[in-house]
Amino acid sequence: MxxxxxxxxxxxxxxxxxxxxxxxxxxxxxxxxxxxxxxxxxxxxxxxxxxxxxxxxxxxxxxxxxxxxxxxxxxxxxxxxxxxxxxxxxxxxxxxxxxxxxxxxxxxxxxxxxxxxxxxxxxxxxxxxxxxxxxxxxxxxGNQLVFPAVRHERLRTLTVETGGMPVEAVRGIAGSDLPALVELDLWLGTSEYGGDADVSDLEPFFAGTRLPSLTCLRLRNSEIQDAVCAALASAPVVARLQILDVSMGVLTDDGATALLTGQPLTHLKELDLSHNYLSEALRTRLLETLEPAGVEVDAGADDADSDEEDDGTVWRFVAVGE
Structure with missing residues (x-):
């Protein structure tokens, strides 16, 4: 896409x-x-x-x-x-x-x-x-994007859309002091287009100490979506979120299972996992576990693109790359 x-x-x-x-x-x-x-x-x-x-x-x-x-x-x-x-x-x-x-x-x-x-x-x-x-x-x-660590007292919403976010830009945002920020939306992208951040570079977002007002976290469009979800399963920031968005990426049963079996998610208003590679069984499990608690869940459908080579290798893609 x-x-x-x-x-x-x-x-x-x-x-x-x-x-x-x-x-x-x-x-x-x-x-x-x-x-x-x-x-x-x-x-x-x-x-x-x-x-x-x-x-x-x-x-x-x-x-x-x-x-x-x-x-x-x-x-x-x-x-x-x-x-x-x-x-x-x-x-x-x-x-x-x-x-x-x-x-x-x-x-x-x-x-x-x-x-x-x-x-x-x-x-x-x-x-x-x-x-x-x-x-x-x-x-x-994201091509040659520079986002240095800053302090901004009034910023409430920050969105960075890329097909590949440079690790230094990720680290700059993670090192920023944004006391009023309510919504953070990062499209991390793929290594093919310069997205070279690792899940460890996202740790400041998981801790949330520099983002004391954050209630909506979107870490999406990533080829490391499973690792992101595994980290979110025990991330302190999740307990105060209203919206969690891990959509648009290469999310499989491994990442969704880690998220679902980690800390409680029933306090969320919305959980977005759309554009994913989940089995129908796990998609159903997500809905049956969280929707009765009042969580609006977008578990997507089987709409994410993938290619299979003759040797059985399966290539999976984020929603927005090129």
């Missing part, structure tokens, strides 16, 4: 592409009120007629950005070949013109523009430093 459509909503606001960027017409005569939408700024990823920074400058000159609450960064030119250093620099330079900004999604880029694992990323640390009042931050693409 790949990402085929842009965000339709972000930070509880409908997404709106600023005219003249992306595929939006250039007419700016009837714009929505600045605070009513999540503004998407994008240029063509191939042979762009305008650089992203130029489109952003037009946005700053056209919209009363003092009221803008959410911003979506779409494609920049040559996104498959160029790091977004100039894009990040332009955003940081505009910090004083965006005092109400509370939501920022970086790289809302779909497969027709650039596959997720081809997006050349950069250091997103300066964005969190420049906007200390952010409540929601998301970034897509």
């Amino acid at each position: 790949t990402i085929g459509s842009h965000l339709e909503e972000f930070h509880d606001l409908p997404a709106f592409t600023f005219p003249g960027t992306g595929d939006a017409p250039a007419d700016v005569s009837a714009l929505p009120s600045p605070e009513s939408v999540a503004w998407r700024i994008a240029v063509d990823s191939y042979d762009a007629k305008e650089e992203w920074e130029e489109a952003f400058a037009r946005f700053l000159d056209t919209v009363d950005t003092r009221q803008v609450r959410a911003l979506i960064v779409g494609a920049w030119s040559e996104v498959y070949d160029s790091a977004p250093d100039a894009v990040i620099k332009a955003l940081v330079a505009a910090r004083d013109r965006l005092p109400a900004l509370r939501g920022l999604f970086f790289a809302d880029i779909v497969m027709e523009e650039c596959e997720i694992s081809w997006i050349v990323q950069g250091d997103v640390g300066p964005l969190l430093e420049a906007f200390p009042d952010l409540e929601e931050f998301g970034v897509r693409g």
